[in-house]
Amino acid sequence: MLSIKNLHASIEGKEILKGLNLNVKPGEVHAIMGPNGAGKSTLGYVLSGREEYEATSGKVEFEQRDLLELEVDERARAGLFLAFQYPVEIPGVSNMEFLKESVSAARKERGQEQLTAAEFLKAARAACEQVNLPVEFLRRGVNEGFSGGEKKRNEIMQMIMLEPTLCILDESDSGLDIDALKVVADGVNSQRDGKRSFIVITHYQRLLDFIQPDFVHILADGKIAKSGGPELAKEVEASGYAWLENHEEANA
Amino acid sequence: MSQWLANVIDRASSVNDWLSPVRQEALTRLKSTSWPTRRTEEWRYTSLHALANLTLNEATNSKALAEAPVVSNLNSIDIVFVDGVPATDLTALNLPAGLTIHSLANASEAIQQQASKVFNQVKPDAHLFGLVNDALALQGVFINVAAGVQLEQPIRVVNLVSAGIESHNRVLVNLGANAQATIIEHGAGQGNSMNTAFAEYVIGTEAKLEHYRFALHGEEAIHIGGCHFKMGESSRLNSTIVGYGSQISRIDTDVVHAAEHALAKMNCIYLLGPKEHFDLHSLIEHVVPNGTTEQNARGIVGDKARAVFSGRILIHRDAQKTLAELHNRNLLMSRGAQISTTPALEIYADDVQCAHGATIAEIAEEDLYYLQARGISRKQALIMLNFGFIQELVSQMPNKALAAWLEPLLRERFATMESE
Numbered sequence: 001m002l003s004i005k006n007l008h009a010s011i012e013g014k015e016i017l018k019g020l021n022l023n024v025k026p027g028e029v030h031a032i033m034g035p036n037g038a039g040k041s042t043l044g045y046v047l048s049g050r051e052e053y054e055a056t057s058g059k060v061e062f063e064q065r066d067l068l069e070l071e072v073d074e075r076a077r078a079g080l081f082l083a084f085q086y087p088v089e090i091p092g093v094s095n096m097e098f099l100k101e102s103v104s105a106a107r108k109e110r111g112q113e114q115l116t117a118a119e120f121l122k123a124a125r126a127a128c129e130q131v132n133l134p135v136e137f138l139r140r141g142v143n144e145g146f147s148g149g150e151k152k153r154n155e156i157m158q159m160i161m162l163e164p165t166l167c168i169l170d171e172s173d174s175g176l177d178i179d180a181l182k183v184v185a186d187g188v189n190s191q192r193d194g195k196r197s198f199i200v201i202t203h204y205q206r207l208l209d210f211i212q213p214d215f216v217h218i219l220a221d222g223k224i225a226k227s228g229g230p231e232l233a234k235e236v237e238a239s240g241y242a243w244l245e246n247h248e249e250a251n252a
Numbered sequence: 253m254s255q256w257l258a259n260v261i262d263r264a265s266s267v268n269d270w271l272s273p274v275r276q277e278a279l280t281r282l283k284s285t286s287w288p289t290r291r292t293e294e295w296r297y298t299s300l301h302a303l304a305n306l307t308l309n310e311a312t313n314s315k316a317l318a319e320a321p322v323v324s325n326l327n328s329i330d331i332v333f334v335d336g337v338p339a340t341d342l343t344a345l346n347l348p349a350g351l352t353i354h355s356l357a358n359a360s361e362a363i364q365q366q367a368s369k370v371f372n373q374v375k376p377d378a379h380l381f382g383l384v385n386d387a388l389a390l391q392g393v394f395i396n397v398a399a400g401v402q403l404e405q406p407i408r409v410v411n412l413v414s415a416g417i418e419s420h421n422r423v424l425v426n427l428g429a430n431a432q433a434t435i436i437e438h439g440a441g442q443g444n445s446m447n448t449a450f451a452e453y454v455i456g457t458e459a460k461l462e463h464y465r466f467a468l469h470g471e472e473a474i475h476i477g478g479c480h481f482k483m484g485e486s487s488r489l490n491s492t493i494v495g496y497g498s499q500i501s502r503i504d505t506d507v508v509h510a511a512e513h514a515l516a517k518m519n520c521i522y523l524l525g526p527k528e529h530f531d532l533h534s535l536i537e538h539v540v541p542n543g544t545t546e547q548n549a550r551g552i553v554g555d556k557a558r559a560v561f562s563g564r565i566l567i568h569r570d571a572q573k574t575l576a577e578l579h580n581r582n583l584l585m586s587r588g589a590q591i592s593t594t595p596a597l598e599i600y601a602d603d604v605q606c607a608h609g610a611t612i613a614e615i616a617e618e619d620l621y622y623l624q625a626r627g628i629s630r631k632q633a634l635i636m637l638n639f640g641f642i643q644e645l646v647s648q649m650p651n652k653a654l655a656a657w658l659e660p661l662l663r664e665r666f667a668t669m670e671s672e
C-alpha cells in the first residue's frame with residue numbers, strides 16, 4: 001500500500017527527514033513515536049504534499065502510484081488521509097459545505113454515485129454521533145471556535161465520512177480527556193476492516209491500549225531509529241528516549 | 253491636451269442640435285482643462301496613456317444584429333444601443349401607463365423641456381469625460397416615470413460596443429414622487445472600443461429606485477462613465493455596480509442627498525483578470541440632515557490586474573444625524589495584483605454616526621492546504637474560501653433574476669483567475 005524508501009525532506013532549506021524507510025501493507029496499523037521535533041509531523045505533511053515541505057530525494061509509492069508526483073488534493077482523492085495535529089479554523093466555510101465538497105470529490109474519484117442530500121445528511125449525522133460531536137457543529141464554520149478536543153474529533157469524523165485507504169493520525173490523542181480518547185480510538189477501530197491501513201503518531205502508550213498496533217517505530221532525528229512490536233511502545237513509556245543517544249553512538 | 257481630446261473638441265464644434273447651448277458650455281470648459289496625468293488627483297492610479305493618441309471610427313448606422321443579453325425571468329423593457337447608435341425603435345415599445353421613454357436625438361420640444369431638468373442637473377461638471385459626453389453624446393434616452401407609478405418591469409438600457417469604434421451615450425431618468433422603478437445599465441463588448449456612458453437620475457420625493465450598472469467589457473476596451481443620483485426627500489436608492497475591468501474601465505458614482513431622510517445603499521463588485529484595470533470613484537454628499545448611506549465595494553484582483561477605489565462621503569455642516577458607512581474589501585490573488593484604496597469620510601457636522609474602512613486580504617495558503625488535503629481541488633477550494641464575500645453582495649441584489657444570472661458568470665470568471 002505504502003512504501004517509503006530513503007526519504008529526505010527539508011523545510012526552508014533545513015533537512016528534517018534524513019533517509020526514512022517505511023512499509024505499510026493493507027490492513028496494518030503502524031504506530032510512530034519519537035521525541036519532540038524528530039520529524040513525525042513533517043513525515044505526515046510530506047506524505048500529504050504540503051507545499052513548504054519539500055521531498056529532496058527518495059521514493060514514495062502509494063497504491064502503485066508515485067505519491068510525490070501528485071498534488072495535495074490528488075493524494076487525498078487517491079485515498080490518503082492526514083488527521084492534523086493542529087487543524088486550522090476556517091470561519092468562512094461551513095463544516096457542512098466542506099464535508100459535502102470533500103465527500104463528493106472522493107466519491108467521484110472512486111466512480112461511486114453521488115449521495116443525495118438526504119443520504120449525505122444521514123451519513124454526516126451518524127458520523128457526528130459516532131465521535132460524540134453535536135450535529136449543530138455541521139452548521140458552524142470549519143473548526144470555528146471548536147475546543148482542542150472537538151477539533152480532533154472533527155478530524156476523525158471527516159475520516160469516517162471520506163473512507164480513505166491510508167489514515168495518518170498525527171497526535172489525534174493529545175489534549176483529549178479519557179472519554180474523548182476512547183471516542184477517537186473507537187472511531188478509528190470502527191474503520192479497521194482488514195484493508196484500510198493506519199499510521200498512528202503518538203507520544204503515549206494509552207492510545208495504543210485502545211488501538212492495537214501491529215508495529216511500533218521510533219522516529220528520531222529524521223529516521224526510523226528502531227522498529228518492533230507493541231512491546232516497544234511499552235519500553236518507551238517506561239524509559240523514554242535516553243537510550244536513543246547510545247543507539248546513535250553505536251550507529252556512528 | 254492630448255490628440256484624442258483635440259479631436260473630440262474638433263468634432264463637437266460642428267454639432268448642432270437642441271442641446272447645443274449646453275454642449276458649448278462643456279466645450280468651453282474642455283478647452284481649458286488639461287489632460288490628466290499621474291499628478292492629477294482624480295487620475296492618480298489610472299493612466300490615460302492608452303487613450304491619448306487613440307483614433308477610432310464613429311459608427312454610422314446601427315448593426316442589424318443587436319441582441320440584448322438573455323437573462324431568464326428578467327422580463328425587462330430593453331433599449332439597445334450598438335456603438336452608440338439606437339438599435340431599438342423606441343416608438344414601437346409597448347410601455348405601461350406612466351412610463352415614457354424618448355430618444356434624446358429627436359426629442360420633441362415638450363420632451364426637450366422635461367429632459368433639460370435632468371441633463372447636467374445631477375452630474376458634477378468637474379469630470380473631464382463627463383464633459384466629453386456632454387459635448388458628444390448625440391444619442392441617448394430620457395426615461396420618465398410619472399408620479400405615483402410603480403413599474404413592475406425593469407427597464408434595461410444595453411450599450412454594446414465593438415472593436416475599433418468610439419461611442420458616447422447618455423441616460424437621463426426622472427422618477428416622479430412616489431414612483432418606483434428598476435433600471436439596468438448594461439455595458440458590454442469585446443475589442444478595442446472607446447465608450448463614454450453617463451447616466452443621471454433625479455429621484456423624487458418618496459420614490460424608490462433600484463439601479464444596476466454592469467460594465468462587462470472585454471480586456472481591450474476603454475470604458476469611462478458614471479451614474480449620478482439626486483435624492484429627493486425620503487427617497488430610496490439601491491444601486492449595484494459590477495465591473496470586470498478593461499484596458500481602462502472607470503466609473504464614477506455620485507450621490508447627492510438633496511433632501512432629508514433619503515437612504516442610499518450602494519454596492520459594488522469587481523473581479524479583475526490578467527491585466528485588467530478597474531477604477532471606481534465615488535462621492536456621496538450629505539447636504540441636509542437625516543440622510544443614510546451604506547456603501548460596500550468588494551473586489552477580487554488576480555494576476556497583474558489593478559483595482560482603484562476612491563470613496564468619499566462628504567457630510568456638510570448642516571447634515572446632522574447622518575448615518576454613513578463606507579467599506580471596501582479586497583482579495584489579492586497574486587503578487588502582481590494591485591489595489592489602491594482610499595475610503596474617506598469628511599465630516600463637518602457634529603452629530604453623525606459614521607464608519608469606514610478598507611481591508612486587503614491575501615490567499616490563506618494554510619486554509620487552502622486544509623481543504624485540498626480533504627480532496628477538494630485548488631480551484632474549488634479557492635472559490636469556497638474567497639467567493640463568499642462577493643456572493644454576499646450578489647445575494648443582496650433585490651432582483652433575483654439578475655442575481656441568478658450574475659452569480660454563475662462571476663463564479664466562472666473567478667474560477668479562471670490566476671492565483672499565482
Ligand SMILES: Nc1ncnc2c1ncn2[C@@H]1O[C@H](COP(=O)(O)OP(=O)(O)OP(=O)(O)O)[C@@H](O)[C@H]1O
Pocket residue numbers: 011012016034035036037038039040041042043052085
Ligand atoms: N514551518 C517550519 N519552519 C521551520 N522549521 C520547521 C517548520 N515545521 C517544522 N519545523 C522543524 O522541523 C523539525 C521537525 O518538526 P515536526 O513538527 O515534524 O516534529 P514532531 O516530531 O512532529 O514533533 P512533536 O512531537 O513536537 O509534534 C522541528 O525542528 C521543527 O522546528
Ligand SMILES: [Mg+2]
Pocket residue numbers: 040041042085170171
Ligand atoms: Mg508533531
